[in-house]
Amino acid sequence: MNPVPMVDLKAQLARIRPEIEEALGRVLASTAFVFGEDVRLLEREFADFCGAAHGCAVANGTDALQLALRAYGIGPGDEVVTVANTFIATGEAVLLVGAKPVFVDVDEATFTMDPGKVEAAITPRTRLILPVHLYGHPADMTAIGEVARRHGLPVLEDAAQAHGAEWRGRRAGSLGHAACFSFYPGKNLGAYGDAGMVTSSDADFVARVRQIANHGGGTNKYDNVVLGTNSRLDTLQAAVLRVKLRHLEAWNEERRARAQAYARALEGAPGIVLPREKEGARSAWHLYTVRLPRRDALQAHLQARGIASAVHYPRPIHLQPAMAPAGGKAGDLPVSERLSREVLCLPLYPELPLEDVARIAGAVRAFAG
Numbered sequence: 001m002n003p004v005p006m007v008d009l010k011a012q013l014a015r016i017r018p019e020i021e022e023a024l025g026r027v028l029a030s031t032a033f034v035f036g037e038d039v040r041l042l043e044r045e046f047a048d049f050c051g052a053a054h055g056c057a058v059a060n061g062t063d064a065l066q067l068a069l070r071a072y073g074i075g076p077g078d079e080v081v082t083v084a085n086t087f088i089a090t091g092e093a094v095l096l097v098g099a100k101p102v103f104v105d106v107d108e109a110t111f112t113m114d115p116g117k118v119e120a121a122i123t124p125r126t127r128l129i130l131p132v133h134l135y136g137h138p139a140d141m142t143a144i145g146e147v148a149r150r151h152g153l154p155v156l157e158d159a160a161q162a163h164g165a166e167w168r169g170r171r172a173g174s175l176g177h178a179a180c181f182s183f184y185p186g187k188n189l190g191a192y193g194d195a196g197m198v199t200s201s202d203a204d205f206v207a208r209v210r211q212i213a214n215h216g217g218g219t220n221k222y223d224n225v226v227l228g229t230n231s232r233l234d235t236l237q238a239a240v241l242r243v244k245l246r247h248l249e250a251w252n253e254e255r256r257a258r259a260q261a262y263a264r265a266l267e268g269a270p271g272i273v274l275p276r277e278k279e280g281a282r283s284a285w286h287l288y289t290v291r292l293p294r295r296d297a298l299q300a301h302l303q304a305r306g307i308a309s310a311v312h313y314p315r316p317i318h319l320q321p322a323m324a325p326a327g328g329k330a331g332d333l334p335v336s337e338r339l340s341r342e343v344l345c346l347p348l349y350p351e352l353p354l355e356d357v358a359r360i361a362g363a364v365r366a367f368a369g
């Protein structure tokens with residue numbers, strides 16, 4: 001039996017190789033490796049895809065978060081309400097700008113921020129609410145938005161895993177005041193290296209992100225009016241992303257079809273909780289994540305049959321030593337802590353053969369008994 005990987009970027013490349021080679025060749029011929037035309041076009045096209053007015057391409061998703069936080073003027077003494085059931089970058093960005101992440105628990109059905117927990121976490125120091133659309137499933141942006149409005153706070157989406165996800169008919173990237181994306185290679189829209197973007201319909205805000213991402217520049221090249229950094233996206237990555245963006249909707253549909261195939265094949269498997277879309281949500285199905293108490297045993301069972309799986313994430317970030325300044329301790333977030341012991345992501349990518357979905361589901365069922 002062929003081994004099944006978590007993602008297969010070679011299979012994806014095989015589908016688009018001529019388009020990629022044409023795009024890369026064009027950039028090479030232009031030698032406009034930084035600030036080339038493809039960067040501006042990608043910003044336009046991806047913002048349009050999200051339904052946002054503006055986009056600023058940056059070096060990676062972690063920078064997107066950090067730059068957005070800086071563009072809000074968030075720093076020492078400020079608090080950001082966010083979740084711990086996420087990749088470390090969400091909390092890291094908050095600490096890196098000198099602010100404090102205040103973690104709230106998640107809703108176990110969607111793995112995303114529990115809107116009912118947000119209000120109690122807000123203090124006079126709170127500056128921002130930062131939900132994460134984990135595994136491609138959008139957070140409940142209506143309920144979170146209502147709390148935010150009551151307190152006059154902006155909402156920044158961590159949409160790193162949610163390219164094309166929808167909440168009530170609108171896409172991630174246009175659901176809050178602004179949104180941060182990662183284009184890490186394995187994402188639904190992935191570069192051939194690191195890349196990221198901030199989207200927003202607030203032109204001044206995106207202009208501030210752009211300024212900070214390019215050494216705090218002014219109108220003239222050697223005006224440095226605010227303290228910035230270098231977080232530009234290079235043109236080769238932008239050219240790759242523009243090719244892939246043309247396929248994103250179709251690829252997300254292929255992910256959906258595989259998620260549905262898993263759901264049909266695993267329905268009723270004893271002791272296994274399947275991921276479902278909440279009413280109003282359309283997941284981008286970045287990951288297909290099941291839950292079960294004997295997670296590690298299932299992972300070993302699959303591995304013995306040549307089937308990859310992954311634990312996203314084995315430790316909620318409030319318990320990571322690197323997050324110690326945020327002051328989290330075991331027991332603070334019971335749902336996030338339990339999920340970290342129970343979640344297992346099965347292979348899910350557009351090129352995954354449906355026969356492999358059936359084989360993986362069969363192996364999971366055999367384990368479940």
Ligand SMILES: Cc1ncc(COP(=O)(O)O)c(C=O)c1O
Nearest residue numbers: 060061062087089160182183184
């Ligand atoms: C939820 C989340 N936030 C932020 C990031 C950071 O993105 P990057 O790896 O591009 O820095 C990631 C990437 O893995 C992510 O999954």
